[in-house]
Amino acid sequence: MSKDNATCPACGSRDTHRHETIGTAYVTIGPAFTYADVYYLCNSCKEEIDIFNETDQNYQAGQKEAQKKFVQQAIEYLSSNGVGMALFERVFELPTRTLARWKEGNFSSSALSLLHIVITFPWIIKIAEKKFSPELINKGLNIRLKNMARNKDFFQKSWEEYCEHTGKSLPEDIDELRELSLKEDCKIELNPNYSLLVIQKLGFEFSILLPTMKWIIYKAPHDENFITGDNPVVIESGEFNIFNPSFLSIPNTKIFIPVSKNVGLLMTREAKGTIDTDCIIDDKNIANKMNNSLFSNAKKYIYASEKNIKIEELSK
Numbered sequence: 001m002s003k004d005n006a007t008c009p010a011c012g013s014r015d016t017h018r019h020e021t022i023g024t025a026y027v028t029i030g031p032a033f034t035y036a037d038v039y040y041l042c043n044s045c046k047e048e049i050d051i052f053n054e055t056d057q058n059y060q061a062g063q064k065e066a067q068k069k070f071v072q073q074a075i076e077y078l079s080s081n082g083v084g085m086a087l088f089e090r091v092f093e094l095p096t097r098t099l100a101r102w103k104e105g106n107f108s109s110s111a112l113s114l115l116h117i118v119i120t121f122p123w124i125i126k127i128a129e130k131k132f133s134p135e136l137i138n139k140g141l142n143i144r145l146k147n148m149a150r151n152k153d154f155f156q157k158s159w160e161e162y163c164e165h166t167g168k169s170l171p172e173d174i175d176e177l178r179e180l181s182l183k184e185d186c187k188i189e190l191n192p193n194y195s196l197l198v199i200q201k202l203g204f205e206f207s208i209l210l211p212t213m214k215w216i217i218y219k220a221p222h223d224e225n226f227i228t229g230d231n232p233v234v235i236e237s238g239e240f241n242i243f244n245p246s247f248l249s250i251p252n253t254k255i256f257i258p259v260s261k262n263v264g265l266l267m268t269r270e271a272k273g274t275i276d277t278d279c280i281i282d283d284k285n286i287a288n289k290m291n292n293s294l295f296s297n298a299k300k301y302i303y304a305s306e307k308n309i310k311i312e313e314l315s316k
Helices: 054-080 085-091 098-103 109-120 124-129 134-150 152-166 174-182 192-202 204-212 245-249 284-297 309-315
Strands: 016-026 032-042 214-219 234-236 254-258 263-268 279-281
Touching (some): 054 098, 085 124, 152 174, 214 284, 254 284, 263 284
Antiparallel strands (some): 214 263, 254 263
8 A cells, every 4th residue: 555645744744755675684593584664755854754653563573473483493493302392391390382382473572582592502401400409500610620620731731821811920839729629528519599699680691601701719818718798799890780781791890709718709701812721719819809899798797607807807
């Protein structure tokens, strides 16, 4: 239907002419779609306006069809890789026949987001099967700790690269640190409350970006313990925004979590590219800095494993 001579909302003239081109767009990790891009040119005031909002309607219709195609392809892909609809619904605690309804086109933006995550990070299904348990997180942390210390040459090289990058001196007790991390009773255990707080504050983006960051394990000096509190996360970032977790991708972002009185975990994204190594650092200056930040961040409570002179100093 021709809509030439429609009334221009800018000047009221009816001397308008309808123009239409074909636009192309893509759904996230899905197929492309086309839509009619419409605007009206007013020959009187020269304004170009989509008077009847046709472009937006065309775009949404094309997007919806492409999303439906993506959902069908994603479910078929998962099924071909051993993740049937029943398994998917069970591990993510969805009602039965949820995926069948999605395939028919009855899906929400939340459904799309979940499929995007699972297709991009299929290992999340294994985590979901274990009910996202802290024990599984702890197991992964300790496997990584043991792996990075098992190879003496790798451990030595990691330290050398770290020291070269930071300008620090190579510790004299590096072999002792490596042996310590290899002991069976040397374990990192994330308090479930810490994990819950991080997830609440940073959202799922944290768990996606965490494996891509450089991990540094800080061992508290012999005369200094890490403290903690009711807000046990230190974040350093010039772009920090609690409502926009994309700051985790920005260079120089640092996240520190005390995981015990003797061990702290620092996740960092280097400005000049991530050093693809892991280190154990014994640094009193770092311990003091992080304890100061943890004390400042606390809303009401500070916790320590024993009488802590540092807390008494900070409390004055």
